[in-house]
Amino acid sequence: xxxxxxxxxxxxxxxxxxxxxxxxxxxxxxxxxxxxxxxxxxxxxxxxxxxxxxxxxxxxxxxxxxxxxxxxxxxxxxxxxxxxxxxxxxxxxxxxxxxxxxxxxxxxxxxxxxxxxxxxxxxxxxxxxxxxxxxxxxxxxxxxxxxxxxxxxxxxxxxxxxxxxxxxxxxxxxxxxxxxxxxxxxxxxxxxxxxxxxxxxxxxxxxxxxxxxxxxxxxxxxxxx
Ligand code: HEM
Numbered sequence: 001x002x003x004x005x006x007x008x009x010x011x012x013x014x015x016x017x018x019x020x021x022x023x024x025x026x027x028x029x030x031x032x033x034x035x036x037x038x039x040x041x042x043x044x045x046x047x048x049x050x051x052x053x054x055x056x057x058x059x060x061x062x063x064x065x066x067x068x069x070x071x072x073x074x075x076x077x078x079x080x081x082x083x084x085x086x087x088x089x090x091x092x093x094x095x096x097x098x099x100x101x102x103x104x105x106x107x108x109x110x111x112x113x114x115x116x117x118x119x120x121x122x123x124x125x126x127x128x129x130x131x132x133x134x135x136x137x138x139x140x141x142x143x144x145x146x147x148x149x150x151x152x153x154x155x156x157x158x159x160x161x162x163x164x165x166x167x168x169x170x171x172x173x174x175x176x177x178x179x180x181x182x183x184x185x186x187x188x189x190x191x192x193x194x195x196x197x198x199x200x201x202x203x204x205x206x207x208x209x210x211x212x213x214x215x216x217x218x219x220x221x222x223x224x225x
Contacts, residue, residue, distance in 0.1 A: 003028040026060045033057035033065050040068050047071045076176060098186040100158035106167040106185075108154060110141040111216040115169070140166050141215055198225040 001010045002024035014021045033053055040046045046068040048054050054065040115138045123130040130136065143166050145153035150161055168175035175181070192199070201207065205221035 001025065001028070003031065026056050029053055029056045030060035030062050033062050036068065037062075037064055047074050072176070097158075098190070099182050100162050102182050102185045102189065103165045103167055104156055104158040104161055106216075107144045107150075107161060107165050108156065109216050110144050110167055111210070111214060112167065113141050113213055113215045114139050115173075140169065192224075196224045199223075200225075 001007070002013070002021065005013065005024075010021070013024075034057075036046050036048075036053075047070060048068065049071045054068075054070075057065040117136045117138055119130050119132055119134045119136060121132055123134075144150075147153060149164050168178040168181075200223045202221035202223050207217060207221065208219040210216050210218045
């Protein structure tokens with residue numbers, strides 16, 4: 001949100017004049033990043049948590065914006081690479097069959113819908129060549145339900161579909177939280193199945209879908225027996 005505006009003023013400007021809104025928001029981001037750079041100069045530890053503040057500030061003319069790191073390369077990746085800190089438990093996720101089952105449930109109704117990317121080189125994909133600097137909208141949900149790859153997208157075939165599953169992304173930015181998420185989801189699913197004999201949708205309460213940018217269900221009331 002551009003600085004100096006109330007929420008109501010920002011909302012009004014956004015509907016009336018989106019281009020000016022974006023320009024003012026970017027100028028505010030640039031001021032924010034200049035402030036962060038002052039902290040760098042004063043000797044503090046400074047990092048970006050993945051909202052692309054540095055990228056926006058650079059576009060607004062802050063040339064040194066990338067002189068401090070993003071959170072993932074600075075702190076997270078090295079922990080995963082060495083299996084230390086809270087991440088050492090992630091390898092205990094257990095039976096490989098559980099992993100395929102959890103991945104397949106998530107593939108059918110993906111909770112993580114999209115990522116944005118900018119190509120850094122000419123990129124041929126599906127018969128189209130994207131120029132460098134093309135903005136790309138990666139739709140994981142759609143990729144995970146591609147009939148050309150999976151046939152019937154609703155068919156539950158964990159082992160067969162595992163190698164095409166893109167729930168956690170792919171390449172250098174593939175989700176480092178995957179083992180932890182899998183372990184938690186497998187534990188919840190196993191406990192639920194082991195401690196109940198019947199699981200029915202609650203007759204008197206509505207289920208609710210999540211809304212963009214999240215996928216899957218926000219709320220599914222059930223009756224356990
Ligand atoms: C069901 C749960 C989860 C799903 C479906 C999921 C999915 C994803 C996807 C699709 C990406 C993007 C991959 C890409 O950009 O190419 C991602 C990135 C990431 N995820 Fe997850 N994730 C989940 C849980 C977690 C958990 C539990 C953590 C942390 C403990 C986590 C931490 C991260 C981080 C730090 C990144 C950024 C990696 C990078 O940019 O290099 N995720 N995740």
